[in-house]
Structures are given as C-alpha cells and as structure tokens.
Amino acid sequence: MSRILICLFLITFISCKENTDRPTAAEPTVAEVKEDIAPTPVATQPDLQSLPDTSFVRLADYSRDFVYDMKYATTDNFLEKQVYECDECYTRVNTAKALIAVNKAFMEKGYRIKFYDCYRPHSVQKKMWEIYPNPIYVADPAKGSIHNKGGAVDITLVDMEDNELNMGTPFDFFGKKAHHAFGDLPEDVLNNRKVLKETMEAYGFNAITSEWWHYNYGPTLNYEVADFVWHCE
Numbered sequence: 001m002s003r004i005l006i007c008l009f010l011i012t013f014i015s016c017k018e019n020t021d022r023p024t025a026a027e028p029t030v031a032e033v034k035e036d037i038a039p040t041p042v043a044t045q046p047d048l049q050s051l052p053d054t055s056f057v058r059l060a061d062y063s064r065d066f067v068y069d070m071k072y073a074t075t076d077n078f079l080e081k082q083v084y085e086c087d088e089c090y091t092r093v094n095t096a097k098a099l100i101a102v103n104k105a106f107m108e109k110g111y112r113i114k115f116y117d118c119y120r121p122h123s124v125q126k127k128m129w130e131i132y133p134n135p136i137y138v139a140d141p142a143k144g145s146i147h148n149k150g151g152a153v154d155i156t157l158v159d160m161e162d163n164e165l166n167m168g169t170p171f172d173f174f175g176k177k178a179h180h181a182f183g184d185l186p187e188d189v190l191n192n193r194k195v196l197k198e199t200m201e202a203y204g205f206n207a208i209t210s211e212w213w214h215y216n217y218g219p220t221l222n223y224e225v226a227d228f229v230w231h232c233e
C-alpha cells in the first residue's frame with residue numbers, strides 16, 4: 001500500500017513540474033490573453049458619457065475605428081485651397097456617440113466610416129459660399145450649415161482593407177449624379193449608397209437630396225453655429 005502511495009506521489013509531482021516548465025508561446029496565460037483583447041484607451045479624455053451633448057469633442061480621442069481623409073485640410077477640394085491648418089474631425093458629443101454606434105453597425109457588415117469633413121467653422125462656410133454660392137450644394141452662411149453646428153459629416157464607406165466603396169461620383173461632385181434620386185447607376189453603386197443611407201438613418205442621421213456623402217444628425221439641427229478653430233501641433 002505504502003509503495004502505491006509513493007508511486008502516486010511521484011507521478012503527480014513529475015506531471016506538475018512538466019506543466020510549469022512547458023513553453024507558454026502556443027497557449028498564452030490568462031493574463032496575456034486579457035492584455036491582447038483589452039481595448040487600449042485612446043487618450044486620457046473625459047468620459048464621453050460625462051460630457052454635455054452640446055460639447056465639442058475630437059472624435060479620434062474616443063474611437064480608433066474611423067478612417068480620415070479630411071479634404072479641406074488639403075488642396076484636393078472644390079475650393080482648390082487648403083482651408084484647415086490640420087486634419088481634425090470635431091463634432092458635438094451626441095453626434096460623436098451616434099457616429100461610434102453607427103460605425104459599429106457598419107463594422108458588423110465589414111465596412112467602416114471614412115470622413116471627408118466634420119465640424120466646419122462658420123468662417124470657412126463663408127469662404128465656400130464666396131466660391132460656390134449655390135444652396136443646393138453649399139449651405140448659405142447667413143443660415144449656417146449643420147457642419148457649423150457640429151452635427152453634420154461628409155462621409156463614405158471603406159472595406160476592412162480601407163478601400164473606398166464605389167459611390168458613383170467623387171466627394172463634392174456638384175451635379176445630378178450625386179443626388180439620391182439619380183437611379184441611372186450600376187447596381188453595386190446603388191447598393192453601396194443604400195447601405196450607407198439606411199444604416200445612417202437607423203442611427204438618427206438624415207440625408208440631403210443632393211449629396212450622397214452628407215449626413216445631418218437630427219438632434220443638432222437647432223444648435224448654435226460655431227466658429228472656433230481647433231488647435232494644430
């Protein structure tokens with residue numbers, strides 16, 4: 001009996017020792033797994049939930065899941081001028097929350113939002129109006145654009161490799177082909193615009209008839225026009 005007990009003790013001891021000596025590369029420890037999947041905080045900013053809906057926030061401080069191509073921070077835009085010193089995307093807090101939520105829905109379908117423009121200072125709206133005073137494509141600064149209120153975004157969709165989906169025209173194509181009612185387009189283009197519009201609408205954003213890329217967040221329509229300019233490093 002005592003021999004059997006000694007054998008059992010030795011077998012248990014050896015097998016435990018083997019477990020602790022085994023390389024862990026193939027099977028990460030619980031701590032390693034947790035570290036791998038834990039979301040990395042984007043920055044030390046106040047929690048979005050703690051801020052008033054009307055505050056302005058820099059979207060990149062609250063999500064890493066968006067793609068940016070801020071056209072007015074380049075000369076590749078209808079003004080042919082760089083009107084932003086640097087490429088930042090600011091919105092009101094409620095708009096930022098809705099954008100993060102709708103982007104999650106897009107990601108479940110294999111897409112992400114790519115921004116062309118977000119909050120736009122009122123002084124920039126005036127410059128746009130001087131060059132293109134057509135209220136179908138540029139909001140009259142006398143009334144103010146929802147961009148000036150921090151509630152509008154100009155966007156498209158990219159796939160998970162960051163390739164833009166075909167929307168039929170480039171951004172800021174000021175013509176009938178960019179209108180939602182223009183139906184003479186390939187099936188994939190119509191479908192891409194439909195996915196964009198239906199998903200945005202489900203999260204409180206409204207399209208305008210003349211621009212497939214422009215969306216207004218409903219609760220911001222009556223907000224004040226703003227003219228602050230963000231800080232650039």
Ligand SMILES: C[C@@H](N)C(=O)N[C@H](C)C(=O)O
Pocket residue numbers: 117128135136137138139145146147152154172211214
């Ligand atoms: C200029 C264009 N990107 C745009 O945003 N147009 C709308 C109508 C606006 O100015 O609010």
Ligand SMILES: [Zn+2]
Pocket residue numbers: 117147152153154213214215
């Ligand atoms: Zn717009």
